[in-house]
Amino acid sequence: xxxxxxxxxxxxxxxxxxxxxxxxxxxxxxxxxxxxxxxxxxxxxxxxxxxxxxxxxxxxxxxxxxxxxxxxxxxxxxxxxxxxxxxxxxxxxxxxxxxxxxxxxxxxxxxxxxxxxxxxxxxxxxxxxxxxxxxxxxxxxxxxxxxxxxxxxxxxxxxxxxxxxxxxxxxxxxxxxxxxxxxxxxxxxxxxxxxxxxxxxxxxxxxxxxxxxxxxxxxxxxxxxxxxxxxxxxxxxxxxxxxxxxxxxxxxxxxxxxxxxxxxxxxxxxxxxxxxxxxxxxxxxxxxxxxxxxxxxxxxxxxxxxxxxxxxxxxxxxxxxxxxxxxxxxxxxxxxxxxxxxxxxxxxxxxxxxxxxxxxxxxxxxxxxxxxxxxxxxxxxxxxxxxxxxxxxxxxxxxxxxxxxxxxxxxxxxxxxxxxxxxxxxxxxxxxx
Amino acid sequence: xxxxxxxxxxxxxxxxxxxxxxxxxxxxxxxxxxxxxxxxxxxxxxxxxxxxxxxxxxxxxxxxxxxxxxxxxxxxxxxxxxxxxxxxxxxxxxxxxxxxxxxxxxxxxxxxxxxxxxxxxxxxxxxxxxxxxxxxxxxxxxxxxxxxxxxxxxxxxxxxxxxxxxxxxxxxxxxxxxxxxxxxxxxxxxxxxxxxxxxxxxxxxxxxxxxxxxxxxxxxxxxxxxxxxxxxxxxxxxxxxxxxxxxxxxxxxxxxxxxxxxxxxxxxxxxxxxxxxxxxxxxxxxxxxxxxxxxxxxxxxxxxxxxxxxxxxxxxxxxxxxxxxxxxxxxxxxxxxxxxxxxxxxxxxxxxxxxxxxxxxxxxxxxxxxxxxxxxxxxxxxxxxxxxxxxxxxxxxxxxxxxxxxxxxxxxxxxxxxxxxxxxxxxxxxxxx
Numbered sequence: 001x002x003x004x005x006x007x008x009x010x011x012x013x014x015x016x017x018x019x020x021x022x023x024x025x026x027x028x029x030x031x032x033x034x035x036x037x038x039x040x041x042x043x044x045x046x047x048x049x050x051x052x053x054x055x056x057x058x059x060x061x062x063x064x065x066x067x068x069x070x071x072x073x074x075x076x077x078x079x080x081x082x083x084x085x086x087x088x089x090x091x092x093x094x095x096x097x098x099x100x101x102x103x104x105x106x107x108x109x110x111x112x113x114x115x116x117x118x119x120x121x122x123x124x125x126x127x128x129x130x131x132x133x134x135x136x137x138x139x140x141x142x143x144x145x146x147x148x149x150x151x152x153x154x155x156x157x158x159x160x161x162x163x164x165x166x167x168x169x170x171x172x173x174x175x176x177x178x179x180x181x182x183x184x185x186x187x188x189x190x191x192x193x194x195x196x197x198x199x200x201x202x203x204x205x206x207x208x209x210x211x212x213x214x215x216x217x218x219x220x221x222x223x224x225x226x227x228x229x230x231x232x233x234x235x236x237x238x239x240x241x242x243x244x245x246x247x248x249x250x251x252x253x254x255x256x257x258x259x260x261x262x263x264x265x266x267x268x269x270x271x272x273x274x275x276x277x278x279x280x281x282x283x284x285x286x287x288x289x290x291x292x293x294x295x296x297x298x299x300x301x302x303x304x305x306x307x308x309x310x311x312x313x314x315x316x317x318x319x320x321x322x323x324x325x326x327x328x329x330x331x332x333x334x335x336x337x338x339x340x341x342x343x344x345x346x347x348x349x350x351x352x353x354x355x356x357x358x359x360x361x362x363x364x365x366x367x368x369x370x371x372x373x374x375x376x377x378x379x380x381x382x383x384x385x386x387x388x389x390x391x392x393x394x395x396x397x398x399x400x401x402x403x404x405x406x407x408x409x410x411x412x413x414x415x416x417x418x419x420x421x422x423x424x425x426x427x428x429x430x431x432x433x
Numbered sequence: 434x435x436x437x438x439x440x441x442x443x444x445x446x447x448x449x450x451x452x453x454x455x456x457x458x459x460x461x462x463x464x465x466x467x468x469x470x471x472x473x474x475x476x477x478x479x480x481x482x483x484x485x486x487x488x489x490x491x492x493x494x495x496x497x498x499x500x501x502x503x504x505x506x507x508x509x510x511x512x513x514x515x516x517x518x519x520x521x522x523x524x525x526x527x528x529x530x531x532x533x534x535x536x537x538x539x540x541x542x543x544x545x546x547x548x549x550x551x552x553x554x555x556x557x558x559x560x561x562x563x564x565x566x567x568x569x570x571x572x573x574x575x576x577x578x579x580x581x582x583x584x585x586x587x588x589x590x591x592x593x594x595x596x597x598x599x600x601x602x603x604x605x606x607x608x609x610x611x612x613x614x615x616x617x618x619x620x621x622x623x624x625x626x627x628x629x630x631x632x633x634x635x636x637x638x639x640x641x642x643x644x645x646x647x648x649x650x651x652x653x654x655x656x657x658x659x660x661x662x663x664x665x666x667x668x669x670x671x672x673x674x675x676x677x678x679x680x681x682x683x684x685x686x687x688x689x690x691x692x693x694x695x696x697x698x699x700x701x702x703x704x705x706x707x708x709x710x711x712x713x714x715x716x717x718x719x720x721x722x723x724x725x726x727x728x729x730x731x732x733x734x735x736x737x738x739x740x741x742x743x744x745x746x747x748x749x750x751x752x753x754x755x756x757x758x759x760x761x762x763x764x765x766x767x768x769x770x771x772x773x774x775x776x777x778x779x780x781x782x783x784x785x786x787x788x789x790x791x792x793x794x795x796x797x798x799x800x801x802x803x804x805x806x807x808x809x810x811x812x813x814x815x816x817x818x819x820x821x822x823x824x825x826x827x828x829x830x831x832x833x834x835x836x837x838x839x840x841x842x843x844x845x846x847x848x849x850x851x852x853x854x855x856x857x858x859x860x861x862x863x864x865x866x
Contacts, residue, residue: 020659084843091541091837098537099549106531108524108798116532116799119777121811133849169847205811220657224667226453230811234657249863255856262852294851340826344552351828356856359829362841365541366549366825378554378638378663380822390813392799393773395784396792404524408795410517414602416566418727419695423688423789430682 001283001303006272006311006320018324020373021305022237022266033188033217040192045199051189058164058184062193062200065166065182070175073168082172085136088363089176092144095365099384100148111400115393123153123202124387125194125229126179127209128170130159130186132295136173141367141382142208143177149387154179155202157194159186187211191218195229206230208382210369232386233379236372239268240357241326241346243317243339246274248332249353250281254289256330256356257282257306258299261290265301272309272320279308318342325376328357345377401427434716434736439705439744439753451757453806454738455670455699466621466650473625478632484622491597491617495626495633498599498615503608506601515605518569521796522609525577528798532817533581544833548826556586556635557820558627558662559612560642561603563592563619565728569606570794574801574815575641576610582820587612588635590627592619620644624651628662639663641815643802665819666812669805672701673790674759674779676750676772679707681765682786683714687722689763689789690715690739691732694723698734705742705753712741751775758809761790778810834860 004017039047045062053059074082105115126142128135139156146154156179158166166184174182183201185193191211195218197203207219207229216235222228240260244253257269273279286306290299311317318339321329325345333339336351343349347370350357360366369382396404405424412420437450472480478495486492507515538548559575561568572589579587589612591599599617607615616634618626624644628651630636640652640662649668655661673693677686690702706712719739723732744750751772754762758778766772769784776782780803783790793799802815829837838857845853 078847080843081847084840087837087840088844091545094541095539095547098539101534104531106528106798108527112524112797114528114798116816122777135848137844137848224653226806226808230808251859252856255852255859258852259850259856262850299852337828343824344555346824348825348827351826354831354834354860355827355829356860358841358845358853358856359837360827361853362844363837364545364827364829365539365547366827373659375663378822381825383549383823389811390816391776391779391782392814393782393784394788394793394797394799395770396788396797398787401787404520404792404796407517407520408791410513411521411570411795412791414511414514415568415570416727417692417695419688419691419732420791420794423685423692423791426684426688427787427789
C-alpha cells in the first residue's frame with residue numbers, strides 16, 4: 001500500500017498516485033483474440049467447441065442449457081438465496097423501470113413534425129462472467145433492464161464449469177429474469193458466437209456484460225465490424241475510491257476497501273481522507289482483516305497497489321474524485337448529499353456510512369455494470385436505454401415544404417451540393433406548377 | 434447501377450444486393466493513423482503542425498482562429514445564408530431541447546433512495562470535416578446539442594484551407610452556436626490533439642462528428658485508450674434507402690438518390706419499390722440528371738454501386754429496410770406514417786413525398802449525424818444525451834441497512850465474496866451494538 005500527502009505532490013506525482021494497476025493494452029492478447037474470432041466466424045459451433053475444450057477443459061457439444069437443468073436449479077438453490085434474489089429484483093426493476101424513456105414529438109415549423117421514437121434492440125447477447133465464483137448478480141443487472149426494454153430475443157453466454165454445466169444459482173437468476181436461452185460458453189469464443197452467430201447461437205446486435213481482458217478485447221473488436229455487434233461499455237478491473245473525514249468509522253472504511261480488493265489482484269482500492277488519524281487507523285486494520293479472508297491471497301495482492309491519500313480540504317477530495325473518475329465512489333463524509341453536487345465523474349456514488357458499495361452490487365436498485373479505468377469521464381453505467389435505440393422521423397406537408405424548403409436550398413447552395421439543392425427545387429417546382 | 438427482383442433472390446443474393454460499396458477495414462490506414470497519433474501524443478503542437486503541413490499543405494503555427502477572423506466572416510457571408518442558418522438553428526434547437534433528459538429518484542425500499550443524475554461532459558471536441566466543400570450544417574449539428582447540454586468547454590477542429598484559414602461560412606455557423614475556439618486542423622492529427630491534448634488544444638473527454646476513414650479510424654483507436662477520448666458513433670460513407678410505390682414521383686425519387694450519390698464515390702443509394710414502372714422511370718432519369726450536376730463525376734461513380742430492387746409487397750419493403758438498416762430512410766409511400774411502425778433499424782426516417790432527406794440534412798430539426806454501414810441496427814443518431822453522462826447515487830438510512838443489508842449479505846455469500854459480506858456485517862453489528 002502506498003501513502004501520499006496530496007498537497008506535497010507535484011502534478012506528475014498526483015497523476016502517478018491515481019494511476020491504476022495493470023493494463024489491458026496487450027498486443028499478444030489482441031492477437032490471440034483475433035485468432036479465436038476468425039475461427040468462430042468461419043467455423044461456427046465446431047470452432048466454439050474446440051476453443052471451449054482448449055480453454056475451459058470441457059469437451060462436448062455446444063448446446064443451450066435444457067429445461068430440466070433449469071428445473072433442477074430451481075429445486076436445489078437455497079430458498080433463502082432465492083428470496084434474497086426476489087427482493088433484489090424488485091428494487092432493481094423499480095429503479096430501471098423509471099428509466100424507460102418517452103418518445104418525443106415537436107412541430108418545428110408549421111406543418112413540419114419531428115419525432116424521436118425508441119425501439120428495443122432485436123437480439124441482445126448477455127455475458128455473465130464465471131471465474132472464481134458464480135455471479136448471479138450480474139445476470140440480474142443484465143437480465144432486468146433487457147426485460148424492461150422488451151428486447152424480443154435475449155440470450156446468455158457464461159463460462160461452463162469443468163463438467164460443462166452452468167452454476168445453478170446463475171440459472172435461477174436467469175430464470176427469474178425470463179431468460180431461458182443460456183449457453184455454457186465463455187471467453188472470446190462466446191463473444192464471437194454472439195457477434196457473428198453460429199448454427200446454435202443467434203447473431204446479436206449488441207453484447208452486454210463485463211468480462212476478463214479476452215472478453216473485453218473481443219467485444220471491442222467486433223463492435224466496429226459491420227457484421228459484428230455493438231458493445232455496452234469498456235470493461236476493466238473493478239475499483240473503488242472512498243472519500244472519508246474524521247467522522248468515518250475506520251472499520252467501515254477498511255471493509256469497503258477490502259470488498260474491492262478481494263475481486264482481483266489488479267483491483268484498485270483508494271482512500272482519500274482529510275483525517276490523518278483515519279488514514280492511520282485504516283492502514284492498521286487492512287492487513288489483519290485481509291488475512292482473515294478466504295480470499296486473502298487476492299486481497300493482499302490488490303492491497304499492494306492500494307493507495308491512501310491524505311488531503312487538506314474537502315475541495316481536494318472532490319478534485320481527486322473528478323480526476324480519478326472511479327467506477328465506485330463512496331462518500332463516507334459529513335453532508336455527503338451536498339458534497340455529491342460537485343462530483344462530475346463517477347460510475348455510481350454511495351452516500352454516507354450506511355451505504356456500502358456492496359448494497360449497489362446487489363440490491364439497492366442501481367446497476368452494477370459501470371465504467372472503470374477512468375472511462376467514467378465520458379461513459380455512463382448500464383441503463384435501460386442501452387437496450388433500446390432511438391430513431392428520428394420527420395414529415396413535412398406541402399405548406400411546410402413551401403416555407404422551409406427554400407431554407408434547405410439556400411444552405412445546400414452554400415455547401416456547393418447541387419443535387420441536394422435540386423431535390424428541394426424539384427418539389428418547389430411541382431408545387432408551383 | 435444494379436437491378437434486382439427481391440423474390441427471385443436467394444438468401445445469399447439478398448445479402449449481396451444490400452452490400453455496401455467500399456470497406457474501412459484497411460490495415461494500412463490503421464498503421465498510418467497509429468503513427469500520426471503516436472507522434473501527436475509525444476510531440477504535441479509541433480507534431481500536429483508537421484502533419485498538417487505534410488497532409489494539408491499548410492505550413493504555419495497551430496493556433497485557434499482569431500476574433501478578427503470571426504468578425505470578418507460575419508461581415509462577409511451572404512446575409513441570405515445567415516438568415517437561413519438562423520431558421521435552421523431555431524428548428525434544430527427546438528427539437529434538441531425536447532431531448533434534455535430528467536433526473537430520476539426512486540425510493541426502492543423504505544429509507545433507501547436511488548437517483549440518476551445527468552452531468553454535462555466537461556470538455557468536448559467537435560470535428561467538422563472539410564473536403565470538397567465547407568459543411569456549416571455539420572457545425573450546427575454538433576454545436577447546438579453541445580450548447581443545450583451545457584458542456585463547459587467545447588472546441589472545434591476542422592481542416593484548414595491551403596492558406597491555413599477556415600471557410601467563413603463555417604466560422605459563422607460556429608459563432609451562432611456560441612463556439613469561439615476553432616482550430617484549423619483536420620485528419621487523424623486533429624483527433625490526436627483533442628484526445629491527448631497539446632500545448633494549444635485542450636484534452637477532450639469525447640470527440641464528435643463525422644470524418645473520412647483516417648478520422649474515423651483515429652476516433653476508434655483513442656476511444657479505448659485510458660488517456661484517450663470517447664467517440665460519438667462510428668462514421669462511414671453516407672447512404673440512403675428510398676422505399677417507393679406507384680404513387681411516387683420518379684423525379685422526386687431520382688433527385689433523392691442523386692443527393693446521396695453526389696457526396697462520395699462510395700456513397701450508397703438504393704431504391705426498393707413495388708412498382709416496376711417506377712423502377713424503369715427512375716433508371717432512365719438518373720444518368721441524364723447526374724450528368725447535369727457540377728458533381729457529375731462523383732455522382733456517376735456512386736451510381737455504379739447503386740441498386741434498384743423490385744419487391745412484391747410492402748412487407749418485403751419493410752424487410753429490406755430492417756435488414757439494410759440505412760442511415761437515411763425515405764418512405765415515399767402511401768400511408769408512410771403507418772408504415773414506419775414496422776421500421777426498427779434506421780438512422781432517420783423521412784415520410785411522404787414532401788419530406789426529402791435534404792430537409793433533415795439542414796433544417797427539419799433532427800440531427801444529421803447518424804449511424805451508417807448497418808450500425809443503425811444497434812446505434813442511434815446523435816442526440817443531446819450524447820453530450821451528457823449519467824451517474825447513479827444511492828443513500829441508505831440505518832433503517833434501510835437493517836432491512837436490506839441482510840439481502841446483500843446473503844447474495845454476497847452465494848457468490849463466495851466474504852469481504853463483500855463482511856462490509857455489510859460490520860454495519861449490522863454496529864447497529865446491534
